[in-house]
Amino acid sequence: MDITLQVNGVPRTVHVDPRLSLLDLLRERLGLIGAKKGCDHGQCGACTVLIDGRRANACLALAVAVEGREITTVEGLANGDELHPLQAAFIEHDAFQCGYCTPGQLCSAAGMLGEPGPSAVTEDLATDPGLTPEEIRERMSGNLCRCGAYVNIVSAIREVTS
Template sequence: MNITLKVNGSSHSVRVDPRMSLLDLLRERLGLIGAKKGCDHGQCGACTVLIDGRRANSCLALAVATDGSEIVTVEGLMEGDELHPLQAAFIEHDAFQCGYCTPGQLCSAVGMLGEPGPSAVTGDLREDPGLTPEEIRERMSGNLCRCGAYVNIVSAIAEVAP
């Protein structure tokens, strides 16, 4: 099938097998290797990208389903030579160790900051307490870090959160 999508601001028209995942399209066909293939089952979040502004596990998204969509990967977070504020905060807070999960953590955090709150950890869902550390941990729970850099990840996100 032929699909057209915009990835990190550039339009791409590609022919794909209807069974190809968005992750495989990004890595194997477009050479964007930031999103990682961790579990390939949507359980670890290493492949998280933004599809039309919403975070998604690219290993579960079929490439054909993203026809006409705008995709942002970790490679597209920078504005020119300027790091995204979350990228700068991750560096400042040492929010990574091996770095394997970092692209997915960053894309997930960018998407999460644009989502309305509160989540299930808030006692009264009629009140939005803002992005407390508990709220950030809950919202980022789909992104695993095998090294255990969670404390620094939460600190980095909290610094950038509105």
């Protein structure tokens, strides 16, 4: 079947098998290899992209289910040659080692910046907790890093939010 979606601001019409995942569409059909296939079960976050500005595991989303929606991958975060503030902060804080999880970490962090409200670690549910290091760690907990660069990832995100 044919589907149309916006990928990084560009309208794309693609003929897909209804069983094709969004991740496979992005990587294999559109050549956007930033989102990585880690576990292929929605457990590691390496494939995180933004669907209409919200974080999602592309390995769990069917391509046909995102028809007509805006998909943003790590390739679409920058504004031309100008890096997204998170990308610049990740470089500044050395928030990656092998880099495999970095695209998912960046998309997840970008989506997290627009998510209001408390999380599981918020002490006072009546107030906005802000993005403290504890809040950032909790909200980014769906994105795993085998290298253990978490301290620098939190520092990079904290720089952008303060």
